[in-house]
Amino acid sequence: MAVADAVLDHPDSAERAKSVVRWIPRLAAWGVLAAFLLVFPLSLETFHAQRWSLGVVFAIAALSLNVLIGYAGQISLGHQGFLGVGAFVSAYVVTVHQQTFWVGLLAGALSGAVASLLMGVVALRVRGLYLALVTLAYGRMAQETLFNLGIFGKGSGVEAPRPALLLGDHAFYYFSLVVLAGVLFFNWRFVRSKAGRAVSAVRENEQVAASYGIPVSRYKLIAFVVSGAFVGLAGTLYAFLNGRVDSQGINFEMALFLVLITVVGGLRSPAGILVFTALFEVLPTYVGDYFGIRWSFWLLALGPALLIITLVFYPGGVGQQIKPITSWMTGGPFRVHHGEQFVQEGVSGRP
């Protein structure tokens, strides 16, 4: 047991005494980050506050896609279709059925989960390239038909009035941050508990997972449900941020944008996804402001190039690049890791 105790206590248990000192610079860094996210936006005028909120919405949607692509190894090129379901159902529940915003939020998460679950059932039979095609076709069908159904205003969309508490764009931004924090928490617990481990095992090797007693199909579906609930929340925020929702913006470009920020941000790296979403969603707004709209098209063209470069050269994405920082921020040393793909460790164990 001696070795086990030492390892459980973590290799640097001797340094624990110094932990208070070690945490001072880290806490300071967290403070700066918090101030930037919480205090700086107070200075923003309405338009930019909305863009920041939209950034948070896309971050949540990307975290959702990360559950599917990153943890479960399932592709979705129709993720905007699930976001749309959350958006339309929450708006519908609030506007047509006179429910409160909070009921709408719940309905958004639930409906997203159900829609995604249905796709999960398809994914049990249809895999890989063909699943990509089905999700793509679903996204298009959702945009052309589902979101123009009679109950959703036949193409004219649905009103999504914000509750009094969130009427201000700054208030809405902070609320979006709270939802993001919630999603990050659930994502963390997902990864660090039974479900996440089972989903990862299924991704890497279904036979091994089954021989560990993991019901493979059920955990695939669980991954779809978790992802759907996350993106349903994002959809709800999307609808109420704009005050109404119609099928116009919920298109294939959005699906690809989500794949882009998820993959370039870094699969299985929430920190990388958040950082890249912030850069890629919020920055172009300012570029557009200062240099004109055409420049944001060029930026749009830059995205796919980044995606290909990431796929070819940096499979770990931004998350891999910022690992020294994230490791340091969470109490570890500031150490440059080698890319996961190229790890070639020796035989010897830890000292």
Add this chain to the structure above:
Amino acid sequence: MAVLDVDDISIRFGGLQALGNVSVKAQELEIVGLIGPNGAGKTTLFNCITGFYRPNDGRVRFLGVDVTEIPIHQRAAMGMGRTFQQVGLVKGATVLENLITAQHTKVEYSAGAGILGAGNTWAEEKVLRQRAMEILDLVGLAHLAHRRVAGLPYGTMKNVEMAAVLATDPEILMLDEPTSGMGPEESHTFGDVLLRLRKELGLTVLMIEHHVPLVVAVCDYVYCLNFGQLLTEGKPEDVRTHPEVVTAYLGEEAEEVA
């Protein structure tokens, strides 16, 4: 009552009879060996027992229950633990994470409670971690706990795999060529570890093994398969000197030479 009772199993793939009327038993605390030339159907038999294949005929009984029709993961939950010829591990995860994953059926909280971070899940996670470390200590791998599996040498991976299967808390341990990739020295040590594990954990073992000295040293009973048929069975010494077994292996060697 036998822990494992494979009764008259047959399986065909297209026109090929992969297994024909094979019966195998493992009594409690026995170490049973399964030998035979390549392509004899040993791994196919493993796959029939654990549920990866559904036999055309015959029954598989485990702990007195007929499990022939139930899915893989339920058999695993009942206590069937197996290793794979090509190292069955989650290679992107660390050794410790693999052992925690392997305890899946021992986790009492629900998947949903875990995701929501419910109160009881945190303490239980600690217990899972603790148990994983105990097992790693038992097999002498604790120093590798935080290493990613993908970077480990092949022989070490085989050991980690066995540790992970032990973490499932099996009633029967089914090993598919556990010493492949090990030298004679290492496989000798492995035999000692296996005997110790049986004593300490009260395990029944069924193993596919090519290393004849190891089989003779640790097995209580041996079955020999050839072309999907049971060639002979009995005490290791008797099987080893059985003329047909000798011919079967000789034939294989002759082919390898040719």
Add this chain to the structure above:
Amino acid sequence: MQQFMSALLLGLIGGAPFALLGLGLVLVYRGSRVFNFAQGEFGTVSAFTAYLLSFRLPIGISMLIGIGVGVLMGLLTERLVVQPLFNAPKVTLLVATAAVATGSIALQLAIGDAALRSYPPLIEGNAFEPFNVPIRWQQLLVVLALAGVAIALYLFFKTALGTAVLAAAQEPVATDLVGIGTRKMSALVWGLAGLVGGITGVIVAALQPFTPGYVTSDFLIFAFVAAVVGGMTSMPGAVLGGLVLGLVQSFSASYLADIRWISDNIPAVGEVTVFILLIAVLAFRPTGLLGKEA
């Protein structure tokens, strides 16, 4: 009768672009085992180029140069995206080709804008009007292009080189025997895909005014469904699948939309039937109509 015949005619003609685009998809799938999401953009880029050139050059020459640009884009995609990801999972490659498509659309937006463009039709007016359904020459040209491309590909795959191309995906070693390396073979496949895509683009772009990403947004998904219905590995299957898809669309538009409840409540019902068709084929007959493997 009138309704049936017109749905039939419109379906067959409407399916021709799907079949044409689907041929390119099957070509790439057989050669590289990947779903090429950039196939539509090989077309739009060709059309876009032809449009820009048509102000200075005769339309026929502009179209030829446009097709050349399509071939170039196919070759570039192969060199810059497919080669580097040769050993990556095929889904990764699929995402990469989707990125090529998006990048191409963004570039078209950056160079031009989102405005509608059109170039003069090659032949004006209606060819004939069977059952009071006016068929434009332009639509007939798509059908002729389909027939031409299909026959050309059929003949090409009869040659030794063509056979080797098809063998390349299954047996990379086999191609070395013919004396052409796997890499050159891959370039050949993508160049051909660019050619087929380019022809598709310049021809269908004459059907109606187009915007950046026109071929991708209007035809690509349906072409994929057509190829899957046909079996994904079969060229005749892609043609058949395209026509089937055109018929499914025209008949749902004609008959389903006639049902009042549907026209009141379910917009674009053709999209739903196509989606259901796709799921049904994949779930119950993954080898499609003429495919040899899933």
